[in-house]
Amino acid sequence: MDKKTILAFVVIGIIIVFMPYYQRWLNPADESMPVQTETRPAEPEVVPEIPPESVKPVLDIRPRQSADVKEVVILNEKFAMTLSNLGGGTVRDYTLFDYHDMNGDPLVLLRESDAANLNLVYTNIYQDGSSLESIPFECPELEQLQHGDTLYVQQPRFLHYRTITPEGLRIEKKFTFFPDRYEFDLDLLFADYLQRLSGLRYGIVWKDGFAITEKNPADDLMYSSVMAQMGATLAKIDMQKAKVDERKTLNTDGQTDWVVFKSKYFTGFIVPKNIKGVRSELALSRLKNGRDLSVRIDMPLSKNNFQEDHFIIGLVPAEKKLLASYGIGLEKTMNWGGRIIKPFSIALHWLMEFFYRLIPNYGVVILIISLVIKIATYPLTNKSYGSMKRMQMIQPKIQELQQKYKNNKEVLQQKTMELYKEEKVNPMGGCFPMLLQLPLLYGLFIVFRTAIEFRGAPFMLWMKDLSAPDALFNFGFNIPLLGSEFNVLPILMTVLMVVQQKMSGSGAAANPQQAQQQKMMLWLMPAMMFFLFYQFPSGLVLYYLIFNLLTILQQKFVINKQVERDFVSSHPQKARVIKTKTQK
Numbered sequence: 093m094d095k096k097t098i099l100a101f102v103v104i105g106i107i108i109v110f111m112p113y114y115q116r117w118l119n120p121a122d123e124s125m126p127v128q129t130e131t132r133p134a135e136p137e138v139v140p141e142i143p144p145e146s147v148k149p150v151l152d153i154r155p156r157q158s159a160d161v162k163e164v165v166i167l168n169e170k171f172a173m174t175l176s177n178l179g180g181g182t183v184r185d186y187t188l189f190d191y192h193d194m195n196g197d198p199l200v201l202l203r204e205s206d207a208a209n210l211n212l213v214y215t216n217i218y219q220d221g222s223s224l225e226s227i228p229f230e231c232p233e234l235e236q237l238q239h240g241d242t243l244y245v246q247q248p249r250f251l252h253y254r255t256i257t258p259e260g261l262r263i264e265k266k267f268t269f270f271p272d273r274y275e276f277d278l279d280l281l282f283a284d285y286l287q288r289l290s291g292l293r294y295g296i297v298w299k300d301g302f303a304i305t306e307k308n309p310a311d312d313l314m315y316s317s318v319m320a321q322m323g324a325t326l327a328k329i330d331m332q333k334a335k336v337d338e339r340k341t342l343n344t345d346g347q348t349d350w351v352v353f354k355s356k357y358f359t360g361f362i363v364p365k366n367i368k369g370v371r372s373e374l375a376l377s378r379l380k381n382g383r384d385l386s387v388r389i390d391m392p393l394s395k396n397n398f399q400e401d402h403f404i405i406g407l408v409p410a411e412k413k414l415l416a417s418y419g420i421g422l423e424k425t426m427n428w429g430g431r432i433i434k435p436f437s438i439a440l441h442w443l444m445e446f447f448y449r450l451i452p453n454y455g456v457v458i459l460i461i462s463l464v465i466k467i468a469t470y471p472l473t474n475k476s477y478g479s480m481k482r483m484q485m486i487q488p489k490i491q492e493l494q495q496k497y498k499n500n501k502e503v504l505q506q507k508t509m510e511l512y513k514e515e516k517v518n519p520m521g522g523c524f525p526m527l528l529q530l531p532l533l534y535g536l537f538i539v540f541r542t543a544i545e546f547r548g549a550p551f552m553l554w555m556k557d558l559s560a561p562d563a564l565f566n567f568g569f570n571i572p573l574l575g576s577e578f579n580v581l582p583i584l585m586t587v588l589m590v591v592q593q594k595m596s597g598s599g600a601a602a603n604p605q606q607a608q609q610q611k612m613m614l615w616l617m618p619a620m621m622f623f624l625f626y627q628f629p630s631g632l633v634l635y636y637l638i639f640n641l642l643t644i645l646q647q648k649f650v651i652n653k654q655v656e657r658d659f660v661s662s663h664p665q666k667a668r669v670i671k672t673k674t675q676k
Contacts, residue, residue: 160228164237168245169272171407174204180229180253180265181278182208186407192548193305200303201358201407207299210278210362210405213388214294216259217287229253229265245269259288274414275406283398292393293370296362296403301385302355307560313378315356315541318342318387319425320372321349326424327374334378342374351387352425357544359410359425362389363418365402409544412441429538436535441543448545454558455551458631462638465532466646533636540629551634554580558631573623582626585637589618592640595647 163184166173174185186202193199202209208225215221231253237243243251248271254264264281282294306312316331322344329340348369352361371390377383393399408414415422428437440461447457489511497504540546546559555562563577570576625633 162228162231162234162237162239164234164240165242166245166249166269167242168269170274172198173407175251175267176208177228177231177234177253179208179211179225179227180255180263181231181251181267182211182225184209188407188409191305191409191544194307199305201305202300203303205300209298209300211297211299212263212265212280212294213297214261215290217290219290222257224255224257224263227255227257229255229263245271247271261285261288274408275404275418278403278405280401280403281399282393282401285393286395286397289393292395293390294393295371295373295388295390297386297388298351298353298360298362299386301353301383302358302360304382305358306356307557311541312356313383315354315427316376316383316385317354317425318374318376318385319352319354320344320374320387320389321352321421321424322346322372323349327372329374329376331376331378331383334376336378336380339375339377339384341376344372344374346370348372348389350420350422351389352422353385353387354410354425356541357410357547358408359415359422360407361405361422362387363404363406363420363422364389364391365404367392367401410542411544426542427538428542429535433531433534433538436531437538437542440532440535441539444539445545453551454546454549454631455555455634458551458558458635459638462635462642466639466642470646529639533632536632536635537628540631546629546631549631551630555630555634558634559629561627562630562633574626579626579630579633581630581633581637582622582628585625585633585640586618586622588637588640588644589621590615592644592647593618595644 161176161178163174163176165185166175170189172185172187172189173183176182176184183202184207185204186200188199188201191199211225213222213224231251233249233251234243243249249269251267251269252264253266254262256262262281262283264279266279266281268277268279270276280296285292301316304312314332318329320327320342323346327342327344329342334340348364348371350361350363351369351372351374352359354360369389370392373386373388373390375384375386391401404418406418410426412423412426415425428434428441443464444454444457444461447460448454451457451460490508493504493507493511497507540559547557549558550556551558554564561575561577561579562581564580565578567576567578625636
C-alpha cells in the first residue's frame, strides 16, 4: 500500500472518529462571560427515556390538595396550562395541541411539577429571600371556579391575582390569554416597597426545563440551552458543553432584553416590554436521565414606591417565522451553524419551505431539492466526473509508463504528469464533487436537527418522520454503532455508493498491490458513510441517496458517453483497444 493510500485512510478515519465533536469546532460557544461549573453527586445510571406517566390526557391533571390552593386549567386552541394561585399565577403544567408525542397524544411540554414557574423573587430589608411560591393570591375572576376546573379561552381573557406580602408589599399579577396564540401577556404591579426591600429590584424566575419530548432523549438533551440577550451580546450556555451531573451557571449584569430556555424543538421566553431588565441568571444541568434548565431576569424598581411592568411570556415551537414575528430577535436562539455553514443551512431551509408551499410533502420536496442541486452543480461536477472517466481510459498508457520507467521514479512522475496534461486529466478531480457536497450535507443536517417543521413530517410507506432515522422495526437489543433499530435508507444509500465507486474507479490496476488498494477503497468509503449516516435524520439520508442515484445516471448516460465520443475522435488508432480494456 503506497503512502497516499495510507494517508487517505488516516484522514478518513480522523474525520469519522471526530465527527461527534463537529459542533464544538464549527459552533463555538457564544458566551461573553465565564460559565461557572459545579459537580453534582453522582446519580444511579438510568437510560434516558420518556417517563410513561408524562404521556397523559390533557385534562387529567391532579392538582395539589389544600384549602388555600386553587389551580385552574387555562385552555385555548394551542395549549392547556395549569395555573396556581400560589405565587399569584405560577405555571405548573403545560401541554401543546399542535404537536404530538410518539403515541400520537398531545405533547406534554411541562410535566406536572411542584416548581413555581413565573414566580417573583426579591430580598427584604432583613436580607431574607421572598417565599411567594407558598403564598396564595386572590383572583376575583376565579371565585366561581373550583380547584381543578377548566377556564376556556374563546376570546381574550384576564386573570387578576393580587396579595399583600408578609413584608407589606402590594403585588398584583394580571394575565391576558388569547384564543389562538401560544404566548400570553403578564402585567406586574409593585407598590409600597421603598422601606421594605433591600435594593430596588425584583426577579422573575422560571425553574423548570422542558420535558424530554423526542424519541431519542440524548438528541433532545444535546440541543438544550439557556440564553440572555443583552443588547448586541447573546449570553448562552449549551447543554452539549456540560458533562453529566455538572451544573453550569452564568450571571450577567447590564441591560437584559430577554431570557430564554430551549430544547431541541421548543423555546420558552420571558420578555419585558416597557423597560429592560438589569440582570440575568442562567443555569443548566445535564443529568443521566434528564435536564435542569432555569432562567431569571431581574427588573429595576423606581423610587416612586409604585411601578407597573409588562411582559410577554411564551412556551412555543422553535419555528423561525413565529420567533421572528415577535420582532425582538428571538430567532437568534435557533442554531443554524457556524459562519461558514449558516448561509447554506438558511438558504436550504428557505428553499424547502418554498417548495413545500407548492407540494405539501417534505419527502417530495427533498426529491426536488436533490434534482435542483444536481442541476445547479452540473457544470461544476461535469468536468470532474469527465476527468475521472478519462483517467480510466488512459490506464493502458499509464501502465506502459510504469513498465518503461519502473526503475526511475522521478522520470515516471514527470512523464505521468505530462500525460495527464496532454489528456486533460486532473488526478484530484474525483475529490471535488465530495468537497462540493460537504457544506450542503452539513447544512441539511442542521436544517433537520433545527427546524421543527420536519418533526414528525412523513414521506411515504415506513418513513414517518424525516427528522429521525427511518426505522422499519426494532431489534429489541442494541447493536454497537447502529443502535436497536433497522433503518432501510442507509443500506440503500450504501449500495448506490458502491455502484458509483465502481463506475468512478481508476481502471485496470498496474499490479496486484494496486488492485488490492482499489478493492479496499471500493468498500471502505461506503462502509464508513454507512456507519456515519445510519442514525442521521432520514430526510438527510434520503437526499444523499437520491443525489447519488442522479449522479450515477449522469455518469452513465451523459458524461461517460460524451467522454468516450471525444476520446474516440482524438485517439482514432487506439480508441477501440483502450475502450475494450476499460470495459473488462
